[in-house]
Amino acid sequence: MPARLSFGRWSYSLDNVIVFFREQGKGMVEPKNCVTLVKFLFSLTILHHVRDIKDPEHPYSLEELKVVSEDAIELDDEHNYVRITFTPTVEHCSMATVIGLCLRVKLMRSLPSRYKVDIRVAPGTHATEAAVNKQLNDKERVAAALENPNLVEMVDECLAPTYE
Amino acid sequence: MENEGTVGLDCNFELKEVQKLEGHTDRVWGLAWNPVTGLAGVPSVLASCSGDKTVRIWQQAAATGSWECKAVLDETHTRTVRSCAWSPSGKMLATASFDATTAIWENVGDDFECVATLEGHENEVKSVCWNSSGSLLATCGRDKSVWIWEVQPGHEFECVSVLQGHTQDVKMVLWHPSIDLLVSVSYDNTIKIWAEDGESDDWHCVQTLGDSFSGHSSTVWAVSFNSTGDKMVTCSDDLTLKIWDTSLDLTASGSDSSGLWRHLCTLSGYHDRTIFSVHWSRDGVIASGAGDDTIRLFKEIPSDVVNGPSYNMICKKEKVHSMDVNSVQWHPKVPTILASASDDGYIKIWELKAIS
Numbered sequence: 001m002p003a004r005l006s007f008g009r010w011s012y013s014l015d016n017v018i019v020f021f022r023e024q025g026k027g028m029v030e031p032k033n034c035v036t037l038v039k040f041l042f043s044l045t046i047l048h049h050v051r052d053i054k055d056p057e058h059p060y061s062l063e064e065l066k067v068v069s070e071d072a073i074e075l076d077d078e079h080n081y082v083r084i085t086f087t088p089t090v091e092h093c094s095m096a097t098v099i100g101l102c103l104r105v106k107l108m109r110s111l112p113s114r115y116k117v118d119i120r121v122a123p124g125t126h127a128t129e130a131a132v133n134k135q136l137n138d139k140e141r142v143a144a145a146l147e148n149p150n151l152v153e154m155v156d157e158c159l160a161p162t163y164e
Numbered sequence: 165m166e167n168e169g170t171v172g173l174d175c176n177f178e179l180k181e182v183q184k185l186e187g188h189t190d191r192v193w194g195l196a197w198n199p200v201t202g203l204a205g206v207p208s209v210l211a212s213c214s215g216d217k218t219v220r221i222w223q224q225a226a227a228t229g230s231w232e233c234k235a236v237l238d239e240t241h242t243r244t245v246r247s248c249a250w251s252p253s254g255k256m257l258a259t260a261s262f263d264a265t266t267a268i269w270e271n272v273g274d275d276f277e278c279v280a281t282l283e284g285h286e287n288e289v290k291s292v293c294w295n296s297s298g299s300l301l302a303t304c305g306r307d308k309s310v311w312i313w314e315v316q317p318g319h320e321f322e323c324v325s326v327l328q329g330h331t332q333d334v335k336m337v338l339w340h341p342s343i344d345l346l347v348s349v350s351y352d353n354t355i356k357i358w359a360e361d362g363e364s365d366d367w368h369c370v371q372t373l374g375d376s377f378s379g380h381s382s383t384v385w386a387v388s389f390n391s392t393g394d395k396m397v398t399c400s401d402d403l404t405l406k407i408w409d410t411s412l413d414l415t416a417s418g419s420d421s422s423g424l425w426r427h428l429c430t431l432s433g434y435h436d437r438t439i440f441s442v443h444w445s446r447d448g449v450i451a452s453g454a455g456d457d458t459i460r461l462f463k464e465i466p467s468d469v470v471n472g473p474s475y476n477m478i479c480k481k482e483k484v485h486s487m488d489v490n491s492v493q494w495h496p497k498v499p500t501i502l503a504s505a506s507d508d509g510y511i512k513i514w515e516l517k518a519i520s
Contacts, residue, residue, distance in 0.1 A: 113487055113508070116437060116455065138351065138383060138401075139438075139455075139488070139507075140246075140335070143191075143215060144262050144288050144306065147243050 043075045046082060049110045052161040053102050056095045056154060061161065065089055067099060072122075082107065083118045091127045100136040101145060102158045176519050177461060177479040179502065185222055185511040187233050190215035192505035194247045195493045200254035202497040209234075210493075210503055211257055212511050213245035219259050219269075221276065222511070231513060240267050240278050247291045247336075252298045260289040266303050268319065279319040284311055284326075291336040295344055300324075302346050304334035310348050310358065312367055325367040329356055336386050341393045345412075349384035355398055355408075357425060371424050373408065378427040380406065388444045395428070397450055399439035405431040405452055405462070407475065431475055434460050437488075445494035445502075449516070450475070453489030453504055458482045461516070485510060 047070055051063040062068045067086050074083040084103050088096045100119045107117050120133045135141055145151050191214060198209035208224040210231075219237040224230070243262035250257055257269040257276065266282040266289055286307040293302050301313040301321065310327040332351035339346055346358040346367075355373040360366070373379045382401035389396045395409045407428040437455030444450050450462040461479040485506035495501035500516040 134351075134383070140290070141333075143244060147262055 039075060039077055042077060043070070043073045046073050046075065046084075046107070046111075049162065050084065050103055050106055052164070053099075053106060054158045054161050055089075056098045056102070056158055062086070062099065062102075068103075079116075080112075080114045081116050081118075082111065083120070085120050085122050087122045087125050091125065093126065096121055096126055096132045097135055098151075098154060098158075100132065101142065101151070102155050104136065104142060105146070105155050106159055106162060178517050178519055179459065179461075179479060179481045179484070179514040180517055182501075182513040182515050183231050185212075185231055185233070185513070186509075187220050187236075188212065188214040188216050188218070188509045188511075190244075191487075191490065191507040191509060192511055193244065193490050195491045195503050195505050195511065196248045196250050196257070197493055197496050197503070198250050198254045199252060199496045202495055202501075208495065208498070208501075209254075210511075211248045211250065212505060213248045213259055214509075215244045217241050217243060217245060217261075219245055219248055219257070234274065235276050237269060237276050237278075240281075241265070243288075246289065249292050249294055251294045252296060256294075256298075258292045258294065258301060260292040260303055260305075262288040264289060264305075266292050266301075268321070270319075280321055282313060282321050282323075284323055285309070288333075290334065291338075293337050293339050295339040295346075296342055300339070300344065302337040302339065302348075304337045304348055306333040308333060308350075310334055310337055310346070310356075312346070327358055327367055327369070329369045329372070330354065335384065338387050338389070341389050341391065343393070343412075347387050347396065349387050349398060351383045353380050353382055353384060353400075353402075355379065355384055355387065373425060373427070377425075378406075378430070380404065383438075385438065385440050386442050388442050388450075390444045390448065391446045395444075396425070397442050397444055399442040399452055399454075401438045403432065403435055403437070403439065405434075405439065405442060405450070407431070407473075428472065429474060431462060431477075434477060434480075440489065441491045441493075443492050443494050445499045446496070447499040449478070449494070449499070451492040451494060451502055453484075453492035455488040456482075457485055457487065457489060457506075459484045459489060459492055459502075459504060459514075479516070481514075484512065484514075 053062045072085050103119050119136045121129050192212050194213045196211045202208035207226050210222045213219045220233050221235040222231050223234045241261040241263050245259050245261045247260040259267045264285050264287050267278050268280040269276045270279045285305045288306040289303050290305045304310045308330045312325040313321040314324045330350040330352050334348050334350045337348045348356045356369050357371040358367050359370045380400040380402050384398050384400045387398045398406050408425045409428045410425045435454040435456050439452050439454040441453040452460050459481045462475045463478045464473050465476050467473045485508045487507035489506050491505040493503050502514040504512050
C-alpha cells in the first residue's frame with residue numbers, strides 16, 4: 001500500500017520518499033534523511049498552496065495550464081527562502097504580473113512571515129521578462145497594488161479555489 | 165574601486181538594542197527624527213509612518229529615558245503613508261502617501277493639526293523632503309515626476325516646478341544639507357541631480373548618474389549626504405552601496421552646479437537582499453538596512469593616496485527585525501543612536517558601542 005499524504009481534496013504519493021529511503025538500504029532513518037523528508041514535504045506544501053489558483057483569464061487552475069508545477073518551487077528552508085518560477089501560457093501574456101501577484105499574495109497569506117519569497121517568470125518564456133520580474137519583486141509596487149480594490153478583487157477571485 | 169565583503173572586516177563596534185517601539189499595525193516604511201530635539205533638555209522626538217495609514221510620534225521620557233507614543237496622526241491619509249519629514253525648525257511634519265497627497269502637519273502643543281494637503285501627483289507619492297532653509301518642499305512618486313513646492317505664508321504651498329526626466333517611478337527625493345540642490349533616485353536605476361537655473365528661475369536636471377557613470381544596475385531606493393554635503397551614498401536593489409563625491413564649491417553663493425558628481429567607490433558583497441535604506445551619520449558612519457533583516461555600518465578609512473578613500477564595515481547586526489528593514493535613521497544630535505523600521509511592524513532604537 002503506497003504511502004500517501006492528504007491535504008483537503010489533494011492526496012500526494014510519498015513513493016519518491018519511500019524509494020529514496022529504500023535505496024539507502026538501511027532500516028534506520030538517519031537524521032540527514034529526515035531533513036530531506038521535511039524539505040520534500042515542505043515543497044509539496046507550497047505547491048499545494050498555489051496549484052489551485054485560478055488563471056485570471058481562463059476557468060482553469062495554474063497547474064492545469066502548466067503555469068506552475070513541482071519543479072517551479074525552489075526551497076532553502078535553512079535560509080527561509082522560497083522561489084517560484086512560473087511559466088506564462090503565451091509569450092505576450094498580459095496577465096503575467098497578475099499571476100505573479102496571485103502567487104505572492106497566496107504565499108504571504110500561507111507561509112510564516114520570516115520567509116523571503118522571490119517570484120519570477122521562467123527564463124525565455126515572456127516577451128518582457130525582466131520588466132515583469134522587476135515589478136513582481138518590488139515590494140513597494142506590490143504594496144501599492146494591494147491597495148487597489150479592483151486588483152485585490154481580481155486576486156481574491158483567482159485565490160478563491162485554493163481555500164475550498 | 166570595489167570593496168568586497170570579505171576584505172578588511174573590522175567589526176569592532178556593536179549595536180545594542182535600547183527599546184522596541186510597538187504600536188503600528190502594519191509594516192513601518194519610514195522614520196524621521198525631529199531635528200531640533202535631543203539636546204539641552206529637549207526630549208528626542210521621532211516620527212514613523214506605516215502601511216496602517218497612520219503616522220506615530222514617539223518621544224523619549226525625560227525621567228526614564230524610555231520611548232512612548234505621544235500622538236497618532238490618523239484619519240487624514242486613506243492609504244499607506246510612505247514617507248515623513250520634519251521641517252528644519254521641527255515645527256512642521258510633511259507626510260507622503262499612496263493616496264496621492266502630501267499632508268502638512270503643525271505641532272501645536274502636544275497636538276498635531278493637518279494644516280495643508282498638497283495635491284497634484286497622479287497617484288502614489290513616495291517621498292517628501294524640506295530644503296535646508298525650510299522654504300521649499302520636494303515630493304516624488306509613481307507618476308515619474310518630482311514636484312517642487314514653495315512654502316508661503318499662511319500654510320500655502322505653491323508648486324513652482326514639475327520635473328520630468330525619470331522614465332519610471334521615483335523612489336526618493338533628498339535636498340542637499342546646505343545648498344538648494346535636489347537629488348532623486350528611481351526604479352529606472354538612475355540618480356538625478358536637479359538645480360535652479362539662476363536666470364530663468366526654472367529647475368532642470370544638471371546630471372544623471374546612470375550606466376555611463378558606474379551607476380546602479382537596478383532600482384535605487386535611497387540616498388543620503390554626509391554632514392558636509394561633499395559626498396553622498398546611494399543604495400539599490402543591485403545589492404550595492406555607491407559613494408559619490410563632488411567638486412562643487414559648496415561655500416560659493418549662487419552655486420555653479422556644473423561641478424557635478426562622480427563615482428568614488430562601490431560597496432558590494434555585503435547585503436544579500438535589496439538594500440532599502442541608507443543613512444550617513446554626523447560622525448561619518450554609514451548605516452544600511454536591507455531585505456536580509458540586517459543592518460550594516462561602514463566607515464571611511466584614512467585616505468590612501470593611490471587608491472583613494474575606501475570604506476570598512478565596522479559592524480554587522482543580523483536579525484535586527486524578523487522581516488525586511490525598510491528604514492535606518494541616525495539621531496541628528498546624538499550620533500550613536502540609530503532607529504530602524506521594519507515590515508514586522510516594529511521600530512527599534514539602537515545604541516552604537518565600541519567593543520572593548
